[in-house]
Amino acid sequence: MADAIGKVLATAICGQTQFMLGANVALNSALLIQEAGPAGHLTVTQRSWAISVTFAGALLGCVLAAALAPPLGARRLLLMLMPLAAAGSVAIYCGDGAFGWTVAGRLLVNTALGAGDGQARAYVAEVAAPAQRAVLSTAVGLLLFVGQLVGLALASVWRWPLQQLACTCAPAALGALGLLLLPDTAQWLMARGRDEKLAADALAFYRGQDFDTASEIDNIRASVEEAGAPLGRTWRALCRRSALRPLLLTAGQFFFFVWTGGFFLVVVTALVVGGLPLPLDDYQRAMLVPAVALLGTPPASPLLRRAGRLPLLRASGALSAVGCATIAAGDLMGAEHAARGWLALGGALVCLLPYSTLLTAITFNYLGELLPNSVRSLAVSLVMGWFGLLVFVSLQLYEPLLGAISVGGVFLVHAAVSLLQVLYASTLLLQRLTALPSSRFSSASSTLNLRRLPSSWKR
Known part of the structure; x- marks a missing residue:
């Protein structure tokens, strides 16, 4: 019971970063509505500029996390970032x-x-048992949608600077x-050479208390020793094939x-559903x-526990x-067609539900499981930096x-990319892979179907 309370606390506490992210996304809409x-x-x-600086800050945060996460660890870094976010919201309000x-x-x-997003998710993934990671990752993601709803609800009655202050x-x-x-995670403690008793605690x-901590510590020690260097003190460990391949696969996902x-x-919700005859304000x-995301995610949680990630990603x-093809069809129809808006809304729901319920949880869960223990803090920062850069460039295009x-043409592009997913x-993506040596894979911490690996990777 106590261990379950610990994981719930970690999820709720680290999830405050996601809540603030969601409220910050809502602020973009509130700022546009009120300032217009x-x-x-x-x-x-x-x-x-006020909206574009969102992505510039996220990129800067990823650079900051890449430098500070290895020596500080996720918990200490998040602890340092909380007052920094609050100070920014106070400046806006003043x-x-x-x-x-x-x-x-x-x-x-x-x-x-931006610095705390990936670290919060990675912390929850590291402290959770393998069978629980998908569910806890989904719970963390849900707080982002909760933050959006709360932020928009407050913005409808408050000025956006006050909304920013309260929601941060x-x-x-x-x-x-x-x-x-x-506590700090056992992986980080051992990678930094701390006392193994702290890791066991x-x-x-x-x-x-009944968990086999000795076996898990042996697995973590083997992972650190294989890397050849303590966490974050050299980039050579990240360039090893056992770490670089998972890093590139995660970046591709x-x-x-x-x-x-x-x-x-x-981002373009208004363009898709703006023409619908719905009695709703901005x-x-x-x-x-x-x-829709908040309502659809909990029913999908059993799928994340019972079905493999690769089949769910394909689905x-x-x-x-x-969904994207349906949105495109609705947009390409003539304005005189009464069903045009409803067709677009139906396509949006078909597209949004798997994105919010399956794709988000699985993609971010790879930060905790596909990336190796020995270089995870640095690798998470690099992947999140790539993510921020990708979003920034994509939004500019x-x-x-x-x-x-x-809109119809763009969603045809999205449909094509979805088929590539x-x-x-x-073909390429793995179910799960940790950086334990091949002779030390443990069913308690890793599930790897070697039949899914190309033959050249098994050698």
Whole structure:
């Protein structure tokens, strides 16, 4: 019972980063809606900069995490980032929406969240038992949608600077206090050469007093010794084949995560459902996406526990292709067709549900299981940096693409990429792979179907 409470606490505490991320996404919509009205202070160009700095901060945060996560560990780094995010929101509120204060504050907030996103997910994945990782990863992801809904609800009655203050300071304070109660992960402690008793205590805290800590410590020690160097003190360990291959596979999966349609559906929701004859205001329309995701994710959790990840990724890609093609068909129909908007909404739901319920949980869970223990902190920062760069570049290209080939054409591109996701999950991507030596694979911490590996990888 105590070990279950520990994992729930870790999920809720680390999930405050996701809550703040969700509220920050909601802030983009609130800022655009409110600043476009008569009470707005920002010009069109300034609004664009206020939103673009979100992704610049996320990239800066990934660089910060790459430097600080190996020596500090995920828990200490998150503890340091919570007051940084709160300070940024205070700057925005004190500036009362002034452009300079807005840009500086949002840069600070998003740097903190960008640095903490991957580390929070990786911490939860490391402390969870293999059978529970998918469920806990899904729970962490749910807090992002909760943050979006709460942020949009508050923005409908408050000015957006006050919404930013409330949705950042409160979860940051809760997260910081909670992190003081949690131990560092056993993987990080042993990789930094700390006393093995501390690692055993950390394992007992999350796995229970009856857990075979000695066997798990042997597995972690073997992983660290195979890397040839302590965690984060050299890049040579990351360049080893046993670490580089999982890193590249995970980076490839994040490309499909961004471009299979669901991710950008969140960004261009108004373009897809804006023409629907629904009695909803701007805030309520913006709530459609997180509400659908929040309602659809819990029923899908049993699938994550019982079905293999690769079949689920293939199913997610296939459904996403159907949904994107339906959106494209609705957009390409003439404006006189009454069913045009409803067809687009149906396609959006078909695309969004596998994205929010399957693709997100599985992709981010790979940060905790595909990446090796010995270089995980550094590798997570690199993957999240790649993710941030991919999002930044893709968003810069997205508007010109929409202007050149329309929403329908862009979603045909998403449909094609979704089919490539099916091919990727069928050929290259692995079910699960840790960095334990081949003679030390443990069924308690790794499940690897060697028949899925190309013959050249088995040697």
